[in-house]
Amino acid sequence: MTTHATPLAAGPDTTTLADRVTAVLPVLRDEARTADEHARFPERSLRALRDSGLMGLLVPVEYGGLGGRLDDLVYVAGELAGSCLSTAMIWAMHCQQVAVLVDHADPRLRARLLPDLGAGTVYVASVTSEKGKGGHLLSAASPLRRAGGDLHIRRDAPIVTGGLYADGFLITMRDSESAPPSAVTLVYAARTDLSVQTSGDWNPLGMRGTHSVAMRLEGRVDDGHVVGVPGDFRTVAVSRFIPVGHIGWAACWLGAARSAMRAVLGMMRDPRGRGQFNVRSDLVRARLARIRLDLDTMAALLGQVVREVDRADDPDAVPLQLRLNGLKVLASERSFEIVDTLIQLVGLRHGYLRDAPVPLERLFRDLRSASLNYANERLLLANGALTLMDRDVTLDY
Amino acid sequence: MNDAFGAILRRHLKYLAPDADIPSAAPLRDLGLDSMQAVELVFDLEDELGVVLPDEAMTAQTFATADTLWRAVEQVAPDASARVAG
Numbered sequence: 001m002t003t004h005a006t007p008l009a010a011g012p013d014t015t016t017l018a019d020r021v022t023a024v025l026p027v028l029r030d031e032a033r034t035a036d037e038h039a040r041f042p043e044r045s046l047r048a049l050r051d052s053g054l055m056g057l058l059v060p061v062e063y064g065g066l067g068g069r070l071d072d073l074v075y076v077a078g079e080l081a082g083s084c085l086s087t088a089m090i091w092a093m094h095c096q097q098v099a100v101l102v103d104h105a106d107p108r109l110r111a112r113l114l115p116d117l118g119a120g121t122v123y124v125a126s127v128t129s130e131k132g133k134g135g136h137l138l139s140a141a142s143p144l145r146r147a148g149g150d151l152h153i154r155r156d157a158p159i160v161t162g163g164l165y166a167d168g169f170l171i172t173m174r175d176s177e178s179a180p181p182s183a184v185t186l187v188y189a190a191r192t193d194l195s196v197q198t199s200g201d202w203n204p205l206g207m208r209g210t211h212s213v214a215m216r217l218e219g220r221v222d223d224g225h226v227v228g229v230p231g232d233f234r235t236v237a238v239s240r241f242i243p244v245g246h247i248g249w250a251a252c253w254l255g256a257a258r259s260a261m262r263a264v265l266g267m268m269r270d271p272r273g274r275g276q277f278n279v280r281s282d283l284v285r286a287r288l289a290r291i292r293l294d295l296d297t298m299a300a301l302l303g304q305v306v307r308e309v310d311r312a313d314d315p316d317a318v319p320l321q322l323r324l325n326g327l328k329v330l331a332s333e334r335s336f337e338i339v340d341t342l343i344q345l346v347g348l349r350h351g352y353l354r355d356a357p358v359p360l361e362r363l364f365r366d367l368r369s370a371s372l373n374y375a376n377e378r379l380l381l382a383n384g385a386l387t388l389m390d391r392d393v394t395l396d397y
Numbered sequence: 398m399n400d401a402f403g404a405i406l407r408r409h410l411k412y413l414a415p416d417a418d419i420p421s422a423a424p425l426r427d428l429g430l431d432s433m434q435a436v437e438l439v440f441d442l443e444d445e446l447g448v449v450l451p452d453e454a455m456t457a458q459t460f461a462t463a464d465t466l467w468r469a470v471e472q473v474a475p476d477a478s479a480r481v482a483g
Contacts, residue, residue, distance in 0.1 A: 389455035
């Protein structure tokens with residue numbers, strides 16, 4: 001693991017990753033409550049992230065980024081999530097798009113776009129949802145149309161996180177009008193290349209700051225905007241999009257649950273407040289132990305998956321697919337249950353009131369979405385099939 | 398590939414027209430085989446052809462095309478080409 005107290009890139013800038021994170025956290029903490037209250041996109045927090053260099057975490061140093069790795073992503077996502085889970089998820093999903101562009105964009109697009117990504121001037125949103133495909137990432141209905149070297153995009157998406165505020169979009173499209181739904185092509189389009197219509201209100205239970213909206217995108221880009229091989233988004237998805245996505249989400253959820261645990265332990269250990277918690281009770285101790293075990297379990301699996309993705313020879317390998325899907329399921333379930341148990345531990349006053357100093361009720365609402373985001377049931381069904389293909393039960397620990 | 402193999406495979410290719418031949422080198426994915434169905438296909442091949450596919454064969458490469466899958470089946474049943482369904 002890298003240590004986050006040392007600068008990432010060799011060079012005159014000695015700012016460490018920890019310095020950059022420390023600089024943005026107060027802004028996130030300050031804006032989290034209003035973003036949640038008004039279901040508003042955390043614009044000030046995004047501005048702070050742009051200024052911090054963290055939007056370019058995964059951009060190579062030669063393009064002006066921080067040249068960070070997956071364990072850096074995990075560290076930053078966890079810290080951000082401890083202050084504002086909505087902002088952390090917005091940031092992590094942006095990093096997922098960046099990772100895909102760094103690895104798979106056409107050289108011309110890389111040369112043009114990566115310096116902007118490194119500088120934090122371009123925030124990229126993901127457009128993969130589509131009506132009628134049941135949330136399947138690896139299929140698309142709306143076809144790309146080609147004319148004179150240009151690609152014509154016309155795409156409706158029922159939900160795009162941060163869509164109103166994004167400077168660019170990575171969009172999944174069916175490769176052509178005659179292509180099957182499984183022939184998916186990933187296309188990058190700058191906001192300025194598109195006419196963008198948004199519709200619908202955003203008034204959800206939790207994750208209210210992510211301001212996810214329905215969008216209609218229409219416009220033309222040149223064929224250098226295809227990311228990866230036309231019709232083969234699957235390779236991009238399996239090698240980069242899905243691993244970085246699941247790792248980023250899991251890191252956010254773990255970070256949120258960890259911050260809640262930290263805050264509750266802080267209250268319980270504070271000599272002035274300790275009296276209101278029955279910390280000598282066997283039940284309280286057993287619950288604390290269970291939460292700690294869940295956090296350690298999530299962290300262990302997350303660490304293993306990061307190592308395996310970093311060195312993966314075959315991103316399609318069944319045991320790695322099982323653990324990647326499993327990480328998402330485990331982190332989403334455990335993080336929510338941890339916050340639920342913490343609310344039970346600290347009671348109504350600290351756990352259930354909207355203006356309590358520790359935002360447990362907000363985290364409870366936020367984390368309720370974790371199992372719905374790329375639904376756990378679908379991942380478990382996939383893992384059930386994959387499990388039958390690994391009779392040897394390859395654990396690789 | 399033989400007829401028995403082709404008949405089993407065809408059942409799992411929802412985008413293949415009923416009267417079309419199975420293309421030997423086209424991606425099975427484009428013909429409708431996803432990873433969830435791959436395991437059902439394995440069960441059918443094992444049940445009906447009397448073969449057992451090893452875990453090492455459970456890779457994307459094996460399920461890439463009708464040809465690559467047929468080769469994996471042939472490896473575990475060298476006489477599979479002589480078998481007849483039923």
